[in-house]
Amino acid sequence: MISGSWFERQKNIIDYSLQSLLRRRSKNILILIIFVLLVFAVSSILFITGSLTREMMITSNDLPDITVQRILGGRQVNVPALFIPEIEKIPGVEAVETRVWGYFYLTSLQANFTIYGMDLNLLEEGEYRKIVNWKNIPEQAEKNPDFRMIVGQGVYELLKDIQMEKAYLFYQPSWEKPIPFDIIGTFKTETELQSNDLMVLQTEGARRVLELPPDEFSDLVVYVPNPEEIENIALKIRRYFPELRTVTRAQIQNTYSSVFGWKSAFVLSSLLVAIFAFLILIWDKASGLSPEEKREIGILKAIGWDTDVILSVKFWEGLILSGISSLAGILLAYAYIYWLRAPGLREIFIGWSTIYPSFQLIPDVDPKFLLLIVTISVVPYLAVTVFPAWKAAITDPDAIIRNI
Amino acid sequence: MRYSSWLAIVMVVFCLWSGLEYRDFHKQLLQTEQELKSRRQFQKAVGLPNLAITSAARYLRHYSITDLTTPFQDYPASLDHFPAGFAFVPPDYSNMPSSIVFGKLEM
Numbered sequence: 001m002i003s004g005s006w007f008e009r010q011k012n013i014i015d016y017s018l019q020s021l022l023r024r025r026s027k028n029i030l031i032l033i034i035f036v037l038l039v040f041a042v043s044s045i046l047f048i049t050g051s052l053t054r055e056m057m058i059t060s061n062d063l064p065d066i067t068v069q070r071i072l073g074g075r076q077v078n079v080p081a082l083f084i085p086e087i088e089k090i091p092g093v094e095a096v097e098t099r100v101w102g103y104f105y106l107t108s109l110q111a112n113f114t115i116y117g118m119d120l121n122l123l124e125e126g127e128y129r130k131i132v133n134w135k136n137i138p139e140q141a142e143k144n145p146d147f148r149m150i151v152g153q154g155v156y157e158l159l160k161d162i163q164m165e166k167a168y169l170f171y172q173p174s175w176e177k178p179i180p181f182d183i184i185g186t187f188k189t190e191t192e193l194q195s196n197d198l199m200v201l202q203t204e205g206a207r208r209v210l211e212l213p214p215d216e217f218s219d220l221v222v223y224v225p226n227p228e229e230i231e232n233i234a235l236k237i238r239r240y241f242p243e244l245r246t247v248t249r250a251q252i253q254n255t256y257s258s259v260f261g262w263k264s265a266f267v268l269s270s271l272l273v274a275i276f277a278f279l280i281l282i283w284d285k286a287s288g289l290s291p292e293e294k295r296e297i298g299i300l301k302a303i304g305w306d307t308d309v310i311l312s313v314k315f316w317e318g319l320i321l322s323g324i325s326s327l328a329g330i331l332l333a334y335a336y337i338y339w340l341r342a343p344g345l346r347e348i349f350i351g352w353s354t355i356y357p358s359f360q361l362i363p364d365v366d367p368k369f370l371l372l373i374v375t376i377s378v379v380p381y382l383a384v385t386v387f388p389a390w391k392a393a394i395t396d397p398d399a400i401i402r403n404i
Numbered sequence: 405m406r407y408s409s410w411l412a413i414v415m416v417v418f419c420l421w422s423g424l425e426y427r428d429f430h431k432q433l434l435q436t437e438q439e440l441k442s443r444r445q446f447q448k449a450v451g452l453p454n455l456a457i458t459s460a461a462r463y464l465r466h467y468s469i470t471d472l473t474t475p476f477q478d479y480p481a482s483l484d485h486f487p488a489g490f491a492f493v494p495p496d497y498s499n500m501p502s503s504i505v506f507g508k509l510e511m
Contacts, residue, residue: 018411114452131442131445188442190442252469
């Protein structure tokens with residue numbers, strides 16, 4: 001019987017539990033390491049996929065209502081201008097806008113830029129002005145308003161390496177001569193995750209670079225003021241023009257929310273091997289205490305310890321080990337993803353791109369998920385440590401000590 | 405020193421560590437709040453979807469609006485040709501007029 005206040009009593013029990021954990025040091029350190037690694041791996045994957053999904057979702061409401069593409073022979077082709085008045089005639093359509101965009105592959109840098117054509121004067125007005133770091137515009141840019149561009153931070157840094165940060169020469173071997181473009185600004189770093197690989201060109205210049213014939217566009221976007229009508233109008237566009245394909249904003253949001261879910265589940269399922277190995281380790285612990293541990297419980301009982309005190313000792317042992325390791329696992333995962341920016345894991349998402357974003361993500365920590373991690377790690381571990389101890393503690397000490 | 409005192413020290417360290425990360429979490433969220441406006445403006449100005457995380461292939465860069473056959477243009481099931489393809493799911497084609505049939509054509 002341990003005397004003193006409840007607090008003093010628990011302190012003594014914790015002292016004993018820690019001594020007992022330290023006595024079986026090698027085994028417990030092994031469990032601690034595996035426990036931390038497992039919680040760390042699962043949390044990291046959930047943190048990174050959660051953050052990326054959030055990064056996409058926060059701006060998804062500002063996407064166009066319907067994107068219209070033309071599919072010919074199973075491939076996406078340019079949309080001729082004659083579709084525009086026909087779509088505008090559909091009741092409920094507010095406006096049809098044309099887009100000129102595509103990709104430009106730079107062999108020497110092995111980089112794939114996204115080229116987007118728009119009227120750059122728009123960006124110089126009002127609120128839009130604030131998203132660009134404007135540079136001192138050289139005089140020749142004034143003369144050549146069609147050959148100006150604003151680039152993303154990633155593109156800018158890449159062009160700096162080849163001393164083309166002021167003006168860039170677009171060139172393809174099939175062209176007679178290169179097309180020079182003046183860089184009049186870069187997009188601010190806040191928009192980096194959207195703008196990193198982007199070159200926004202004046203529409204006419206973009207047409208030249210993308211070799212888009214006049215009166216043709218890369219795709220169309222349709223604005224529908226009433227959100228209830230979007231699906232219906234998309235259906236009408238597909239019915240009237242079977243070669244057109246529509247992608248509504250809701251569909252894009254759907255792909256956003258599911259894109260990482262499926263593969264993160266795949267990664268987690270490949271972690272199953274590790275989880276099983278850990279389960280076997282716990283099973284080993286749970287399937288019975290070692291004779292030594294049983295003898296220890298027997299001796300404690302014989303010298304007058306109550307069953308509930310022995311159970312408290314085992315409870316604290318389990319709680320300290322599993323609590324510390326899950327807490328450390330979660331905290332390490334946070335530091336790894338948001339402070340170190342996920343080295344190793346981020347390469348899976350970046351792949352073979354040459355233009356890297358800095359990967360500074362918005363933290364996405366779901367309290368529900370933290371609770372789940374703690375529940376599935378701490379509670380079963382407590383159960384498998386306390387239950388065998390209870391079984392040993394209710395047995396006759398004499399029988400345990402003599403190992404019958 | 406008693407063992408329980410050591411444990412208390414460890415717990416205090418963990419609490420400080422958690423506090424540090426919690427403060428960072430809040431700081432980041434506040435910062436995002438401020439950045440959000442310019443990101444929305446950007447999204448309005450340039451209507452292209454998806455994040456510029458990977459530019460390895462066009463179906464990975466703009467996979468929400470990629471066309472039907474692009475991911476398979478090199479050879480069937482070539483989706484995971486690029487390492488980043490591992491992290492992206494094929495887009496939803498449920499809005500296509502008819503379902504795609506693989507295999508032999510039934511005459």
